[in-house]
Amino acid sequence: MSRPRAALAMATDAAAAVLDKSALDALRRECDVADGVLDDFTTAHARETLRDAELLITGWGCPPLDVTVLADAPRLRAVVHTAGSVRAHITEACWERGIEVSSAAVANSVPVAEYTVAMILLSGKRVLERAREYRANRVRDGWLAVPRHVGNFHRTVGILSASMIGRQVIELLQPYDLRVLVHDPYVSATEMARLGAEKVSLADLFSFSDVVSIHTPLLPETRGLVGRELIGLMRSDAVLMNTARGAVLDQDALADATSSGRIRAILDVTDPEVLPPDHPLWDDDNVMITPHLAGSQGNEWGRLAELAVAEVARWVSGDGFAHPVHRERLDLIA
Numbered sequence: 276m277s278r279p280r281a282a283l284a285m286a287t288d289a290a291a292a293v294l295d296k297s298a299l300d301a302l303r304r305e306c307d308v309a310d311g312v313l314d315d316f317t318t319a320h321a322r323e324t325l326r327d328a329e330l331l332i333t334g335w336g337c338p339p340l341d342v343t344v345l346a347d348a349p350r351l352r353a354v355v356h357t358a359g360s361v362r363a364h365i366t367e368a369c370w371e372r373g374i375e376v377s378s379a380a381v382a383n384s385v386p387v388a389e390y391t392v393a394m395i396l397l398s399g400k401r402v403l404e405r406a407r408e409y410r411a412n413r414v415r416d417g418w419l420a421v422p423r424h425v426g427n428f429h430r431t432v433g434i435l436s437a438s439m440i441g442r443q444v445i446e447l448l449q450p451y452d453l454r455v456l457v458h459d460p461y462v463s464a465t466e467m468a469r470l471g472a473e474k475v476s477l478a479d480l481f482s483f484s485d486v487v488s489i490h491t492p493l494l495p496e497t498r499g500l501v502g503r504e505l506i507g508l509m510r511s512d513a514v515l516m517n518t519a520r521g522a523v524l525d526q527d528a529l530a531d532a533t534s535s536g537r538i539r540a541i542l543d544v545t546d547p548e549v550l551p552p553d554h555p556l557w558d559d560d561n562v563m564i565t566p567h568l569a570g571s572q573g574n575e576w577g578r579l580a581e582l583a584v585a586e587v588a589r590w591v592s593g594d595g596f597a598h599p600v601h602r603e604r605l606d607l608i609a
Contacts (some may be wrong), residue, residue, distance in 0.1 A: 279306040279591055280350070282328040283366075284313040285357070286336025293334055297579035303446035305584070305591045306330060316344045320334070322419035325351070330590065332357065332583060337364040345372055353590055354465045359383040361600055368601045377596040382437060382582040383571050385441045387518050388443035390569035391488050394541050395448070398486060398514045403563060424485075424512060428452050433484030434472065435501070437462045440518070441490035445470050456480055475499050486514040503528035506538070514539045518569045521546030526556060533561040541567045 281302065283290055290312045294302070302308050309324045316325065316338050325348040331340075334357040338344070345351065345368050352374060354365065359380040369376065397403060409415065430453050434441045437459040448455055449469075455472040458480040467474040481487055487509065493498045501515070502525040509515065509532070517524050521544045532538045534555060540562045548567060556562050573577055586596050 279325045279329045280309065280312055281306040281330040281332055281587070282309040282318075282324050283311070283334075284331045284337045285334030287312045287313050289335040289358075293579050294332075295577075295580070298542040298577075298584060301584045301586060302332065305587050308332075314338070316347070322347045329353070330355065330587065332587065333364060334358055335362075339364050339366050340369050340374075341366050342368045345369070353377070353596075354581050355586045355590070355596075356600075357579050360399075362605070365600070375590070375596060377583075377586045377598050378600050379579045379582045379586075379598070381598055382578045384440040384443055385578065386436060386571055386575050387569040388447055389516055390543065391440070391444045391490075391516065392447045394426055394516060395432055395486055395488065396451075398539065399425070400518075401425055404509065404560075407560075409592050429454065431456060431477075431483055433458070433480040433487040434520075435459075435480060435487060435489045436491035437467065437470070437472075438490045438492065441488075442470060444488060444490065445472050448465075457483055475595050477505065478508060481508040482510070484513065485510065486516060488516040489519045489523055491519055491523055493522055498522050499512045499525055500524060503531075506532050509538050511537055512539065516539060516541045518543045520544055521548060526550075526554075529562075530555045533559050536561060541565075543567055567600075582604045 283294070292394055299308070309328065311320065313321045313324060314336060315321060319354065325344070327350060329350050329352050331354045332350060333354055340354070354369070354374060354376045356376070356378045359378060361376060361378050365376055420517060432453050432455050433446060434444060434455065434457045437457050441457070445455055445457065455474040456475045457467050458475055458477045462474065464474040491500065500523050506528050515529065515538060516571060526545065529540055533540050542562065543565045544567055545564065550556060582598065584600060589595060589597060
């Protein structure tokens, strides 16, 4: 029985980062992997490789698999994506062809959820601000005069969207003495209760939470969702966190609220990415901006590779993907 033919399709630096020698060896034990990495489907080498490919192992930087590309890949039956969202490269033509698609989104969501929980706890203790003050003053005093609102005991955390990441955050928060609120129009109150959270309206989420963490995908209806009105509902000294997509949040409205000292913010994503050098959020002491580092990086790429290898093995054996992407769910996922 012949082994399936596979090819790598992503940016070359993405392939080097995610698929180390052990991952490539594991893939080659399951199928025949063509030499090289396809980051441009228009070259003669790419067309020749696509002609025999039954499986594409994709990653960040994979060009769109449109009608023209699929015409050069008549045997292609499946795509295993080594990252999260497939929106950039899986086109309508793929679904019309009946190509099976798998994504490592569940693996990529783990470090995002971990980052979120860490920042929730750090912001509750005002760790970053107090460390900055300690460095500046070199004096430890007044600790018994710390205001009663500082700390994480019985703090209220609001989760905007019970997405894959949002649900992992809820789960990771369970051991702590926190109240968790969630707004998601697609999830029932009963299901939220099973997850250990309370379903509330969008306005109540922002009104009653000490920290609001955004986990909604960027869709036409969520662009600019968190605007001036919702930000205006937030409690004094509340924290707004965004690890989803920058365009979900009105950054001008946020800058007005943080510059006045009314609320604080932790942003791992912005719109655009990177913000212009003169944007007021850069110099705002009430805002911490990290360089889109919550997702998989460093040794965390190994988790993506392991999942991709496992999905390839399942597909080769005929068991089907454990983490399929379904066409009908695309409107609700990142």
